[in-house]
Amino acid sequence: MNSYKPGCLLTIEDRLPTIQDRQGYRRFAAPHSRAGRPSRAHIQGKPSVRNIFNVGLEEWQPLEGVEYDLIWRQWCLGHLTDEQVVQYLELCKTVLRLNSGIIVINTSGIDLFDHTDSSVTRQDETFQSLFKKAGLKVVRTELQRGFPESSPRKLFPVRMYALKP
Incomplete structure (x- = not known):
């Protein structure tokens, strides 16, 4: 998904x-x-x-009986509170295919609230804590490469996480 x-x-x-x-x-x-x-x-x-x-993710309910091999999230968790992230991840756990399902999250990384779009970026430690609260373990994490070195604006690091129950 x-x-x-x-x-x-x-x-x-x-x-x-x-x-x-x-x-x-x-x-x-x-x-x-x-x-x-x-x-x-x-x-x-x-x-x-x-x-x-x-x-919105905070309102999503999976269809009855559905199982997912892969749940992929990019950026959208920044529009949820910490509590909503944990609740959403706990719900995702319930619809992962047993033993093979995986959740992938792609996000950038410092704790910062953006007043323009009311979103939150979270640092690695914050996400690690939320994953733990949701009963998920990180099976792999990687810092995304390929961003321009010199930019008029400082870009936040982008990290991907692969999670399993």
Whole structure:
């Protein structure tokens, strides 16, 4: 399950549900983004797209009886409180395929509140604590490489986590 750029996972997964918050869903349904590039609408109607959940992560409830091999989260956890992150991860645990399911999280890393979009970035130690509270263990973590060294703005480090119950 993915909540960001679902099109990229269509090449490796034959059944892909996606969660889009209300604001994101409006962009998802539009035929083109402001930059003129194809928007998320290019996945609508594809046989690979199993379900589109039009809710925020804090409201998402999995369909009864469903199991996931992979739950992929990019950036969206920054719009949840620490308590909501733990609750969401605990819920994800309940729908992971036994013994083989994995949760992947991609996020950037210092504890900082952004007043512009009301999001929170969290440092590695904070995420480690939230994962532990949710009963998940980190099976692999990696710092993303390839960002420009010289930039007019300082970029936060981006870390990926692979989690299992």
